[in-house]
Amino acid sequence: MEHVHKKQGSDGLRTALRPPTRHQLELRVDADPFWMSALRALITDVAIRADFDLDSVADLTLAVDEACAALIGAAAPQDTLVCRFAVAADRITVTVTLPIGWRTERRSLPTDTFGWRVIRTLTDDVELMDGRGSLGIRLVKLRTAAAGG
Amino acid sequence: MAEPRHADEPSGHGYERLAPLFAELAACGDDEPRRQDLRHRLVEAHLPIAQHIARRFVRRGEPLADLEQVATVGLINAVDRYEPDRGVDFLSFAVPTITGEVRRYFRDHGWAMRVPRRLKELHVTLGAAVSELSQVLGRAPTARELAAHLDLPFEDVVEGLGASNAYRSRSLDSMIDEETGSQLAAGALGQLDGELEQLENREALSPLLAELPERERAIIILRFFGNLTQTQIAERIGISQMHVSRLLSQTLAVLREKLNAG
Numbered sequence: 470m471e472h473v474h475k476k477q478g479s480d481g482l483r484t485a486l487r488p489p490t491r492h493q494l495e496l497r498v499d500a501d502p503f504w505m506s507a508l509r510a511l512i513t514d515v516a517i518r519a520d521f522d523l524d525s526v527a528d529l530t531l532a533v534d535e536a537c538a539a540l541i542g543a544a545a546p547q548d549t550l551v552c553r554f555a556v557a558a559d560r561i562t563v564t565v566t567l568p569i570g571w572r573t574e575r576r577s578l579p580t581d582t583f584g585w586r587v588i589r590t591l592t593d594d595v596e597l598m599d600g601r602g603s604l605g606i607r608l609v610k611l612r613t614a615a616a617g618g
Numbered sequence: 619m620a621e622p623r624h625a626d627e628p629s630g631h632g633y634e635r636l637a638p639l640f641a642e643l644a645a646c647g648d649d650e651p652r653r654q655d656l657r658h659r660l661v662e663a664h665l666p667i668a669q670h671i672a673r674r675f676v677r678r679g680e681p682l683a684d685l686e687q688v689a690t691v692g693l694i695n696a697v698d699r700y701e702p703d704r705g706v707d708f709l710s711f712a713v714p715t716i717t718g719e720v721r722r723y724f725r726d727h728g729w730a731m732r733v734p735r736r737l738k739e740l741h742v743t744l745g746a747a748v749s750e751l752s753q754v755l756g757r758a759p760t761a762r763e764l765a766a767h768l769d770l771p772f773e774d775v776v777e778g779l780g781a782s783n784a785y786r787s788r789s790l791d792s793m794i795d796e797e798t799g800s801q802l803a804a805g806a807l808g809q810l811d812g813e814l815e816q817l818e819n820r821e822a823l824s825p826l827l828a829e830l831p832e833r834e835r836a837i838i839i840l841r842f843f844g845n846l847t848q849t850q851i852a853e854r855i856g857i858s859q860m861h862v863s864r865l866l867s868q869t870l871a872v873l874r875e876k877l878n879a880g
Contacts, residue, residue, distance in 0.1 A: 510780070517761045517776055523748060524758040524847045527863040531870060538874055581818040583842075583877065587870060590842050613757060 494554045500544035500567060508552060509534050512563065519556045522613050529610045532591035533563055535584055536606040540567045543578060543604060559612050566598065566605030577604065633709060636663055640702040660697045661690070664712065668693040671716045675724070685720060692719025740778035743768060745858050758849045758859055813843045819877060826876050834869045837862060 494515070498504040512533045516526040533552075540550060544567050553564040577599040579585070588595050594609040639660055646653040671692075672685035696712035747768050751759035761779060765772045814820040827835055833855065840846045840854070848866070852859040 514776070514780065517779055520760040520762045522758040522760045522763075523779075523859060523863075524849050527848055527859075527866070531867060534867070535870065535874070542878060579818055581816065583817055583819055583823050584874065586817065587842055590845065 491558075492556045496552045496554075497549050498552070500541045500548040500550040502538070502541055504550070505534060505537055505541070508537055512554060515554050515556060516561060516610070519561060519612075521561065521610070525610055525613055528591040529561060529563070529608075532588050532595075532608055532610070533565070535587050535591075536563070536565050536608060539578055539584055539588075540565055540604065540606065543567065545569075560593075561610050562607065563610075564598075564605060564607045566603045568603045578606075633664070634707070636660060637702065637708070640700060640708060643697075644702055657694075657697060661694055664693055664697070664708075665690065667709070667712060668716055671713065671720060675720050685723075688720050688723040689716050692716035695719065737778060740774065744775065744778045745860060748859055752849050752853075752859065757847070822877055823873070826873055830869065830872075834865055837865055838869055838873075841866060 494511075496508075496511070498508070509530055513526060513530045516529050517523075521529070537550065537552070544550070548567055548569065551564075551566045551568065553562075555562045555564075578597060580597055588606070588608060591610075592608040593611045596607045598605040598607060639656055643653065643656040643660065646656060668689035669686055672682060672689040675685050676682050693712060693716050696708070696715040699715070700708055700711050702708075744764060747764050748759060751763060751767055755763070759767070761775045762772060764770075764779075765775045768775070814824060817823060827838065830838065836855065837851055840851045841848065846854070848862045849859050852862045855862070
């Protein structure tokens with residue numbers, strides 16, 4: 470198999486790519502389903518590189534997918550979705566928000582739905598942020614004990 | 619399904635009478651007009667065998683018509699390559715030839731996206747390593763653990779895991795597993811009623827869950843109402859964690875779409 474060109478410089482690479490202690494990424498996209506697969510790919514890559522175990526990687530990806538879908542569903546055509554991914558030693562925090570400050574009506578999302586249950590099951594902490602000016606979901610995935618230590 | 623696999627396999631049901639035609643075909647010169655006619659007759663006469671083999675693969679998710687076409691190509695190859703003077707009867711030669719053609723089809727066409735061969739191999743390697751390490755660790759491994767276990771560069775593992783998400787390897791996955799999970803779904807459904815009570819959209823959800831394929835329903839219930847991890851579900855159902863992950867993602871998308879439409 471061709472891919473067994475192992476070892477060349479890989480030790481150096483491994484050291485260089487240790488999970489960062491704290492990194493942040495912010496991304497703004499149109500609140501349109503078109504961007505969901507890109508966001509999925511991004512959070513998967515972030516979680517794999519942060520050396521989360523593959524169950525946690527898959528859970529987080531599904532949770533972000535569900536959260537983005539919920540917010541995009543609540544968005545108006547011209548809305549923007551702001552995604553923040555923060556990687557810390559023990560957790561990844563994802564905040565997805567829909568700034569709706571310029572509109573007068575207050576929006577919220579129901580939390581007694583299957584979709585919300587999905588997000589809750591897949592994450593260690595989840596919070597609906599339906600304060601003034603924006604509607605958002607913050608979710609936290611903790612590193613499994615002993616994984617990627 | 620429960621009937622013996624070879625029940626309708628037509629071996630020894632009159633195909634021997636076609637043997638003289640093979641001898642005739644072998645004796646035909648390449649451009650004799652009779653050659654095409656013999657070839658057509660032999661292919662047509664053996665079509666039930668190709669169709670039978672195609673049907674055996676139908677649960678792996680490809681349309682039967684496509685499979686029959688591939689199996690027929692295999693049959694034509696078998697007719698063309700068969701050498702009667704070797705003393706092997708045609709069926710013994712044709713069945714593995716046709717089956718091989720169908721398997722090759724799954725191998726080459728099952729990848730929804732063009733993924734380089736190196737990545738396909740890496741995916742298979744990773745899949746095996748994920749199962750192995752899950753057993754040892756009692757949880758899914760991380761990319762770094764996989765890299766160390768396989769003695770591969772971390773970047774290769776990340777790339778390989780990314781590739782696994784980029785395509786749907788229904789062929790590979792379904793090669794490994796046959797249908798399972800129905801008993802699981804039945805068992806898990808019992809505890810579901812109480813849980814569903816709490817959901818505002820349960821009236822819409824219940825029928826959608828009910829119409830899911832049994833295995834997908836089992837996975838959804840075990841993950842979201844039974845609180846098992848994907849690795850635990852994979853173990854119970856006998857498929858890979860990566861496969862559980864893909865099925866969950868597809869099924870959630872379907873449910874979301876239907877719930878929103880409703």
